[in-house]
């Protein structure tokens with residue numbers, strides 16, 4: 183029984199000789215809901231892609247469930263950033279969700295009844311059943327996101343890597359998606375999720391990976407999600423925010439005080 | 445009318461070859477063109493068409509023959525080389541894909557023109573006919589060509605049927621295809637091969653310059669009529685074939701008219717027609733829907749105002765009536 187879902191060692195990735203991930207090293211346990219947090223361009227997407235073997239590594243390696251990716255591929259589900267595909271592709275919602283049932287093993291075969299039933303179930307889970315026949319370009323951003331999640335659910339994997347599943351999603355959909363993720367966690371699945379909203383990290387996630395090209399910290403939220411680590415990850419950008427917050431706490435907005443010159 | 449019947453009866457063996465030949469290459473170009481379009485590789489198709497020329501010339505020089513299969517082999521190799529060099533340059537240099545495509549296209553094509561010119565000047569007896577790869581010459585399609593086109597179409601159809609799911613997921617979401625372990629390299633190799641094959645046979649009818657339209661136009665026209673990939677493939681084949689017959693018919697009734705360019709013109713007409721008239725995605729369809737919607741809202745507004753007008757004010761009622769008639773007629 184393996185205890186680590188993802189193990190990343192000295193992972194280094196560069197685009198055009200410029201390092202985007204530098205010596206990233208962490209181990210994540212099974213059965214947790216884990217956030218990847220970091221500023222824009224800090225390499226979160228690249229981290230997921232390198233775990234999935236989608237970008238060439240300059241160094242290091244990643245192992246899933248103590249095995250190389252190739253041996254556990256069918257247990258891993260990857261949800262790309264929604265903007266990474268052209269939604270004007272001639273396909274219906276149902277067709278995209280059915281792609282969750284594609285395997286190298288059934289490439290030459292037709293999908294079975296079971297495959298269709300699983301896809302239906304997945305659509306039901308994200309409450310998109312009535313959209314099954316809808317052309318995918320006629321969906322809102324949040325609905326597209328849910329289609330991607332349904333495709334991922336249809337894979338019936340044990341490990342889910344999702345790139346910003348909450349981006350462009352309204353509050354109600356966010357809650358529905360979060361509930362799905364929690365359900366998956368309750369069934370013992372591991373979820374690694376790129377997340378942008380620092381306000382909800384504490385509330386949603388068990389573990390957090392803080393990064394900015396290098397790994398800043400990885401561990402349980404209550405231990406790792408600290409002011410100091412956030413400063414380290416976000417650098418100057420966050421100090422501005424923090425100062426504003428401090429002033430607000432001291433009493434009112436500074437601009438409203440007459441003695442403050444702007 | 446008579447000439448149409450005579451044409452459709454295909455009693456003239458020459459007409460028969462042209463019609464069957466262009467039908468087959470219209471079908472294969474339509475099929476692979478759908479994936480070229482969806483993967484946004486239209487420029488690449490153009491580059492391959494141009495790059496095939498030196499391959500054909502070299503095959504002729506080396507093989508001392510212009511048997512269709514010899515030339516096809518040369519075309520296939522050159523087309524593949526161009527794809528590989530584009531891929532290599534895009535990955536290894538900082539050049540943008542479109543500049544690399546332009547570069548490779550002109551180098552290969554320049555080489556091709558140079559070879560073609562020197563072959564023509566060397567006075568090799570059987571040289572005539574190679575320039576059909578440059579300008580296309582549907583009228584010169586032989587029964588040998590037709591049987592070769594048939595094999596190409598068969599290969600395209602079989603590969604597409606076998607690997608349909610793979611090509612679909614590759615075209616929609618390449619990263620995802622890799623992530624689920626699809627043999628992406630194999631799929632790309634197969635797709636490129638059938639694309640190069642289709643282009644190699646296509647340019648014999650429409651020529652290098654017009655080949656990109658033979659590849660893209662049927663798919664682009666088909667896209668307006670459907671939201672489903674399978675239907676789009678069938679429609680693209682239909683459009684390719686329809687245009688092929690139209691081109692063949694026009695040059696049949698007016699022998700001075702070249703078949704290839706007329707096929708492309710017919711395709712352009714089909715595309716424009718689809719763009720305007722396709723029910724949901726077409727321009728007119730969209731206008732019509734918007735116009736109906738606007739009129740409905742305007743009429744409802746008038747109704748609301750009418751309900752507010754007190755019963756005694758006949759003058760106002762009359763004005764509202766006039767207004768409503770105007771909306772009905774023009775708005």
Ligand SMILES: Nc1ncnc2c1ncn2[C@@H]1O[C@H](COP(=O)(O)OP(=O)(O)OP(=O)(O)O)[C@@H](O)[C@H]1O
Pocket residue numbers: 197198202220221222223224225226227228229
């Ligand atoms: N294909 C590429 N070629 C070159 N550079 C790239 C490529 N993809 C990403 N980069 C660079 O790598 C860095 C990390 O990108 P990445 O997409 O991993 O960031 P991210 O953390 O996901 O950002 P975001 O929050 O904006 O999604 C960025 O500086 C980006 O400019």
Ligand SMILES: [Mg+2]
Pocket residue numbers: 226227228263345
């Ligand atoms: Mg990203």
